[in-house]
Amino acid sequence: MLSVEVRPADPSEVDDVIRLNRLTLPENYPPQFFYEIFNQYPQAFVVAKSGTLTVGYIMMRVEKSLSVLKWVNRAHVISVAVHPSYRRMGIGRALMMASCAASYSAYQATEVYLEVRITNDAAISLYKKLGFNVHSTNRGYYSDGEDAYVMRAELPLGQTLQSQR
Numbered sequence: 001m002l003s004v005e006v007r008p009a010d011p012s013e014v015d016d017v018i019r020l021n022r023l024t025l026p027e028n029y030p031p032q033f034f035y036e037i038f039n040q041y042p043q044a045f046v047v048a049k050s051g052t053l054t055v056g057y058i059m060m061r062v063e064k065s066l067s068v069l070k071w072v073n074r075a076h077v078i079s080v081a082v083h084p085s086y087r088r089m090g091i092g093r094a095l096m097m098a099s100c101a102a103s104y105s106a107y108q109a110t111e112v113y114l115e116v117r118i119t120n121d122a123a124i125s126l127y128k129k130l131g132f133n134v135h136s137t138n139r140g141y142y143s144d145g146e147d148a149y150v151m152r153a154e155l156p157l158g159q160t161l162q163s164q165r
Helices: 011-024 031-040 091-107 121-129 157-163
Strands: 005-008 046-050 053-067 070-082 109-117 133-138 148-154
Touching: 005 091, 011 031, 011 046, 011 053, 011 070, 031 053, 046 091, 053 091, 053 109, 070 091, 091 109, 091 121, 091 157, 109 121, 121 148
Parallel strands: 070 109
Antiparallel strands: 005 046, 046 053, 053 070, 109 148, 133 148
16 A cells, blocks of 8 residues: 555645646646735645655635624635645545645634536536535636635535535
8 A cells, every 4th residue: 555645745746747747737827826825724735645745735824704794714725736646535635635634723713615628527516515506506616617606615624524424
């Protein structure tokens, strides 16, 4: 069994995250954007490491949002990726759990949302298992014109899952 450590990123690992983003996803951001998110939300910027190799990451920010006449902190999954050679090993789930837990405890987020390609069945399945539900569809969200589901869940994730049992 391969040993993979999931933990908050170190500043020296942001360039590794940028390289992994370029390798695995068609949606890329300028390098300064990664550093900005890391500097603002370092506890929710999580990496998966196999030895010295960065094999996965999740980048999340927390936004203030008006919800039923009160302001809430809502975590937003900006980007999550796992190296193709390390997929289907539970790394994506571990990244989501770690970043959502940090968003809840460190940044007082009470819910989390993300956008996912409507054709990304593997990711949608994972998110549903974690307690996310499809909230809406963003037409033409991605640069290639593909639609995205907006999926949401309450935090902490484990609480949502326990209440469903």
